[in-house]
Amino acid sequence: MKKLFIIANWKSNKTIEEAEKWLHDFSEILSSSPLDLLNKEIIVCPSFAVLEHAGYCSKNLKLPIKLGAQNISRFEKGAYTGEVSAEMLESLVMYCIVGHSERRKYFGETDDDVIEKIKLLLEYKITPVLCISDLSQLDSYINRGKQIIERSKEIIFVYEPPDAISGGGDYKPDSPEDANLNAGKIKERIGEIKILYGGSVNSDNVASFFSQPNIEGALVGQAGLDPLEFLGIIKNA
Numbered sequence: 001m002k003k004l005f006i007i008a009n010w011k012s013n014k015t016i017e018e019a020e021k022w023l024h025d026f027s028e029i030l031s032s033s034p035l036d037l038l039n040k041e042i043i044v045c046p047s048f049a050v051l052e053h054a055g056y057c058s059k060n061l062k063l064p065i066k067l068g069a070q071n072i073s074r075f076e077k078g079a080y081t082g083e084v085s086a087e088m089l090e091s092l093v094m095y096c097i098v099g100h101s102e103r104r105k106y107f108g109e110t111d112d113d114v115i116e117k118i119k120l121l122l123e124y125k126i127t128p129v130l131c132i133s134d135l136s137q138l139d140s141y142i143n144r145g146k147q148i149i150e151r152s153k154e155i156i157f158v159y160e161p162p163d164a165i166s167g168g169g170d171y172k173p174d175s176p177e178d179a180n181l182n183a184g185k186i187k188e189r190i191g192e193i194k195i196l197y198g199g200s201v202n203s204d205n206v207a208s209f210f211s212q213p214n215i216e217g218a219l220v221g222q223a224g225l226d227p228l229e230f231l232g233i234i235k236n237a
């Protein structure tokens with residue numbers, strides 16, 4: 001049975017109070033209808049402002065979740081106003097999303113930035129969750145950073161075509177077959193790795209993606225903002 005990774009990316013949503021409510025609601029729903037979480041890694045990625053409190057609540061509630069960040073600085077430390085470094089995140093998270101298409105689109109993040117971030121994450125033993133929009137982007141990463149191939153077992157890859165992301169403009173969800181094909185092409189280039197799919201995954205369509213042989217989980221945006229819907233994804237996975 002393959003191990004599934006289900007990651008909620010809260011993006012720029014949820015205040016501390018809203019995050020606390022989500023975690024309490026998640027806990028309550030889960031205790032009233034327990035789920036089989038064997039072979040499932042559940043990861044929640046709040047904003048930096050919320051991370052520490054989310055970790056505190058999650059520990060108190062004994063939630064079966066791990067925390068991830070949505071971004072890190074490409075610099076190790078120093079005079080980089082506004083940046084959050086891998087070293088700062090080391091004690092807070094086990095995972096960190098990197099190279100999300102929204103960071104590229106709105107904040108001008110480049111392929112080189114992404115490689116520098118991956119190097120730092122690996123150095124600080126935080127698992128990078130690397131988003132890949134298409135195969136040419138993957139080729140560029142492979143050319144720029146030997147870590148992509150050499151440390152591929154320590155990275156979680158996500159095939160996430162930007163047009164499939166909900167609320168991201170030209171909304172065009174990918175088909176499970178196409179997602180599987182592209183995940184397969186990524187595996188052909190890199191080897192036996194973990195690949196998730198991202199883009200409008202919800203509790204209704206999750207099973208159709210997870211039944212594909214090359215897909216080992218999902219990066220979930222919109223549907224992860226509601227604990228009931230997110231638990232529906234985990235249940236139907």
Ligand code: PGA
Nearest residue numbers: 165166199200220221222
């Ligand atoms: P979505 O977002 O599930 O809302 O499409 C996914 C993502 O951007 O990671």
